[in-house]
Amino acid sequence: MTPTKPAHVVVQGVKGVRLKQFERVVADILPCIQPSYVLLPAKPANGDLDVKSWPFHTLPAAARVWGTLEGQLAQKERATRKEAQIRSMIRCVLALLPTTKTTQRDKKEENSASYTIVDFGGGSGHLAIPLALLLPSCRIVVVDLGQHSLELMHQKAELCQIEGNDSTRLPLSDDSIDGMRRCRAIPNLFSFHGPVESFNQPFDMALALHLCGEATDVALRKCVQAQAIVFAPCCVGKLNRERKNPYVWQATGANDPSIKYPQSNQFCQFLNEESDWNELAKAADYSNIAECRSSRNAARRTAKALLETDRRLFMEETFGFRTALTRMEPWEATPKNDIILGWRDSCSFKQTARDSECEADIQLTIDHLLIPLSEGNSSSKPHRLMNCVDWTSDEEEAIREQIQVYVDSKEHTFVFPVRLPRRIRKLVHYVADQMGLEHWSEGKGRADKTVSVGRKGCRKQLPSTPSTHPTRLETT
Ligand SMILES: C[S@@+](CC[C@H](N)C(=O)[O-])C[C@H]1O[C@@H](n2cnc3c(N)ncnc32)[C@H](O)[C@@H]1O
Incomplete structure (x- = not known):
């Protein structure tokens, strides 16, 4: 079966219910x-x-x-x-x-x-x-x-x-x-x-x-x-x-x-x-x-x-x-x-x-x-990239904006919160790479896994700590 690409975006359970x-x-x-x-x-x-x-x-x-x-x-x-x-x-x-x-x-x-x-x-x-x-x-x-x-x-x-x-x-x-x-x-x-x-x-x-x-x-x-x-x-x-x-x-x-x-x-x-x-x-x-x-x-x-x-x-x-x-x-x-x-x-x-x-x-x-695209911005189109991982333009833009806030700040690194869906972690890697930043994952299980971004050469300088700032994509 060829992987299919239905018009859905994984964001959260309906009515904001926390997903198992x-x-x-x-x-x-x-x-x-x-x-x-x-x-x-x-x-x-x-x-x-x-x-x-x-x-x-x-x-x-x-x-x-x-x-x-x-x-x-x-x-x-x-x-x-x-x-x-x-x-x-x-x-x-x-x-x-x-x-x-x-x-x-x-x-x-x-x-x-x-x-x-x-x-x-x-x-x-x-x-x-x-x-x-x-x-x-x-x-x-x-x-x-x-x-x-x-x-x-x-x-x-x-x-x-x-x-x-x-x-x-x-x-x-x-x-x-x-x-x-x-x-x-x-x-x-x-x-x-x-x-x-x-x-x-x-x-x-x-x-x-x-x-x-x-x-x-x-x-x-x-x-x-x-x-x-x-x-x-x-x-x-x-x-x-x-x-x-x-x-x-x-x-x-x-x-x-x-x-x-x-x-x-x-x-x-x-x-x-x-x-x-x-x-x-x-x-x-x-x-x-x-x-x-x-x-x-x-x-x-x-x-x-x-x-x-x-x-x-x-x-x-x-x-x-x-x-x-x-x-x-x-x-x-x-x-x-x-x-x-x-x-x-x-x-x-x-x-x-x-x-x-x-x-x-x-x-x-x-x-x-899954929340259908039609419930969000209908102009938002899913991308197919990196082994068929799908995300929308809105999601990509949201991640880009967050990383830009970090770039404009004096922080050494920005650590996205744990429990991001793997799809979104991949998106972070993708966007960070496009912006010429370093990006890496830490933690083993899903519950511990974080993805971090930083300026070139920053990794040696600071140990990563999970961010307390929620990303807009992590809604649960
Ligand atoms: C749940 S019963 C099902 C029996 C039968 N198929 C039925 O539906 O009535 C599972 C059967 O598989 C056998 N079995 C399980 N693992 C096996 C294996 N590695 N080699 C041979 N038989 C095995 C068990 O001895 C058991 O009889």
Whole structure:
């Protein structure tokens, strides 16, 4: 996605409300990278559109999430939400299934199952069992650390065989292939016990429904050869260098050293302070279902959308996928309802239209955090300079005037107050440079960072102290 330049100026929250740190980060990024959503792919035309429980109504009862078996979600409300998540994932999988065989392995094995779909962190098979039943000619492999969860999947599969008609399935041969254990009852369903990191078999499509935190990013890096991906991440609050990611840590004894946030080059241009990323990740990790749609939570949803946009852009930049972001139906299926879609040309996927409801939701954040230009001086035009940092003529003039006051004074240096948006700090550097002055930043985190200007050679003479004079741009 090319960074966009909406006609907004980050100044303050509406009505002068002081912004939280994560809101400032969101407000800083939105003028440069705005998340966009496409509609969740439709159910297949031959799906029974009137039946709310699609596709479960065609499957054995044991393939459902709810049930009496240990490991099934006996609690009806939670099970209903999980089924909505699975329905949304399956809609994406069916839409993205490649229509032609293009992978090297498929060319060699024309007579075998047509595609291998891996469900990373697939647990007890909530998603994999229905998929294996719906796509009998595809191999479905569940990769999970949890031996107990995988055992439950095998038990559930046994129940499905008793109830279901298995005449169309693959012939049963070996129980164990390349470290994967085949389900005897659903022969196109396999389990692989181990961390995502250790799975090295080829596959065509990768899925991950709520694969925790950094494990999602480890799995994304496994998709170099894949034709398509459908990822609905969770635990984004753990995407943070300061925290041990519980699952990746459990699997490997360390966070993955190769993963740094943000991951995409586009984000790195606009977000390079670790504390900013950590705040964004923390804010995006809300878990209250009631906040899935509330307008007061719009900025957190946008923070989540930004995190997933970073992943989406990373997959485009690094592995050449075409990508889109979509959202589960209904949103209340889970607060972790964003789905990253990735595909290659071999998938005859027709990208769906933009999702106006999701985009209106982001607009709520924009309205809250950004003040439209039209509310200020309409002759003020944003500039695009220094890595797409935008500011208006008014903002530039205001900074120039303040620096001029300093130049006309006898002060040695002028220190702008802390907590200026990064965009404005860059503007100070830009203007000071144009005026032939020295300019520098001090302090590490956003809360401490100051930008100072001074006459040539002044830096050696005086230590900087934060100015008590507010700038006109710092209104909070
Ligand atoms: C929140 S559960 C989701 C389970 C399933 N996808 C679902 O939606 O019902 C996360 C699963 O990911 C697995 N997991 C987390 N990190 C993993 C890793 N690094 N390698 C393999 N599995 C992992 C956990 O064992 C757990 O079963």
